[in-house]
Amino acid sequence: QGTRDQPPALVALRDRLLAAVVACFKRHGAAAIDTPVLELRETLMGKYGEDTKLIYELQDQGGELLALRYDLTVPFARYLAMNKITNMKRYHVAKVYRRDSPATTRGRYREFYQCDFDIAGQFDPMIPDAECLKIVHEILTDLQVGDFLIKVNDRRILNGVFAVCGIPESKFITTCSTMDKLDKMPWEEVRSEMVGEKGLSPDAADRIGEYVRLHGGLDLIERLLQDPKLSQSKLAKEGLGDMKLLFEYLTLFGITGKISFDLSLARGLDYYTGVIFEAVLLQQENDHVQEPVSIGSVAGGGRYDGLVGMFDPKGRKVPCVGVSIGIERIFSILEQRVKASGEKVRTTETQVLVATPQKHLLAARLKLISELWDAGIKAEMLYKKDPKLLKQLQYCEDMGIPLAAIVGEQELTDGVIKLRDVATREEVRM
């Protein structure tokens, strides 16, 4: 349930997509690592907030207690700590596993690819953070998925808001995880969960409500830096100062047009400590799609300065910031686009079919195709002793093979082959 086999046409499309993402990561100088699909259960515990229940656990068959990785961020942090690496720019494209309710038409699966880019190390503020946003912008532009918006916020600003609204610090994380639902439910429902389930006072919730409605750019940042209430919070001031710096860098990158500083953005995971962001696709109004598919967030990430330290015996911290591209959702959009266009994706790359027009020529075909393979040419033949020429040419047309190399009795005698262009039917002897 919630997984699927991918037939050749889908794999071909997916490989094209992943290649574009990897090309971007390489353009930004990242190196690739790989980690096992299996992690120790204890490695994953306490990292994902309420979503910990979605982790797939392996049966205890003796030996270590294992689980399937839930994302690529925690394995990366573990990798850095285990290898005492304090400085690294890496990408990782691999499958992760979540026992979530699948919604396969929207591209939500229990097994899905993540494409992660992360920068670890102690650097001057917001330079790597800005690069992560640039990467999201480049990839979504490259893939031509339509108009998009990247929402940005900062955990420190959120915590500052919570503090000045009178929320006790012990409730910051749980309040945050409720706020994270704002993209799926209206403020009224989120508010009632805050008051009902999470036990905030109605007044405090209302005060939060004032802030989460705000979104904008540099102007909003400036205004909040002057906000008499918010400027009482040291954390909020720090976050706002960095947010201003971030927007300056994004201006130099020329991408602020698609970026919104949005106080409603919370992100569910426990481990974020600074900037957080999420890219969403915007439904085009002039899109006359029969069933518009809401696909939600297509990329997300943020800064997690404390995670690596959780895996280091001495608690040594390595600041990190990173982004994860939600390739499956983008994939489901492109899949539907290909379907709608009726475009036929070739699933093989065969250049030439080795064919014979008469019987008893299997040996000639085997000899010729072997020479072609050894010369690095992509070649096929039908696995029949004496196939009809028509069948062989039909196979070329079905599979999109452009050329047929034909050896008949005459060609064998003359020591040549007849090369046929399948589309034009032109033939040359060579």
Add this chain to the structure above:
Amino acid sequence: QGTRDQPPALVALRDRLLAAVVACFKRHGAAAIDTPVLELRETLMGKYGEDTKLIYELQDQGGELLALRYDLTVPFARYLAMNKITNMKRYHVAKVYRRDSPATTRGRYREFYQCDFDIAGQFDPMIPDAECLKIVHEILTDLQVGDFLIKVNDRRILNGVFAVCGIPESKFITTCSTMDKLDKMPWEEVRSEMVGEKGLSPDAADRIGEYVRLHGGLDLIERLLQDPKLSQSKLAKEGLGDMKLLFEYLTLFGITGKISFDLSLARGLDYYTGVIFEAVLLQQENDHVQEPVSIGSVAGGGRYDGLVGMFDPKGRKVPCVGVSIGIERIFSILEQRVKASGEKVRTTETQVLVATPQKHLLAARLKLISELWDAGIKAEMLYKKDPKLLKQLQYCEDMGIPLAAIVGEQELTDGVIKLRDVATREEVRM
């Protein structure tokens, strides 16, 4: 236990290896599919003989009972049956999982890549089977892993041997799985397992012993076809007739020099029904390696005509033959070779570092690097506001970045950059 993180240098090497294997599969006209890492437990049961105990099972967390795939063959057969496909040439490169005793120095892991190529469909005998052997030959030649030998046998010949040696049919499979240990232990030990654990008569075991010593080429096939005892078995005669045909095709491919018809080859898995084969590397005598590493089989496969039918509700069979490349073992050889040579593998592809020679030029760097990225150029910069030029050039040397694009105050004024060749120190203004 038995898994490992792969740092950038290893991933770069592995990607190079996998690319060579995939190139060969594409050269032979295969399309790629992908299947989930998770399979229903029942799908995997009864397919792997004694090795079923090595399957990783997931905990029952509600819902379906799942396991991690053990190979790529059973998922392929399930895929064909579920989608009613009767004709397909596919490759699949992915990780599989086995709770085996790891021997990591020999490239034996619990999580490892398999690279599979399979041909499904009803075809004239031995043409696809011969192609599978050609593929093994091409890949092992391409990868330059040293001298190798491909052992070939046929389950029908083995069963014929068992029959004429007086083994009851009910003991064929279990006898086969004991014989499979011949590559790891001498005949005397295998014989004593046959007699002791498997309950064969000492006479029958000795008669088998006569046959398993045989290996050769067309001459041996001809001799066994005349063997008065063996020719009593219809199965053996069928198998020997096909083996002769196979060798004729392999002669046309020009690869019989590396192929040995070997009656001791058994292969452990239950599902084989015809030709079976296995490639082993030969230790070179003039190799002066300090610790020669025995790495055993590097590719294997065979014909499994009954497996797809096990997943079809009506039991419809789809004949299949395929090969699996043991990439991890080849990988561990190449890894040691790279280590021994001291060759430094570049782990990133960055073409140019954007650098500044003076302070207060971060904005200029950010603008320039953004232009480079947008132009598709692989570019990096240091994440510092005011890095020293020496540090920046040192980074180029450490990472093998060939060029530095330098913007100083003078360049800014003149509207140019200085492009520096890191190795030669030559500079041009442009």
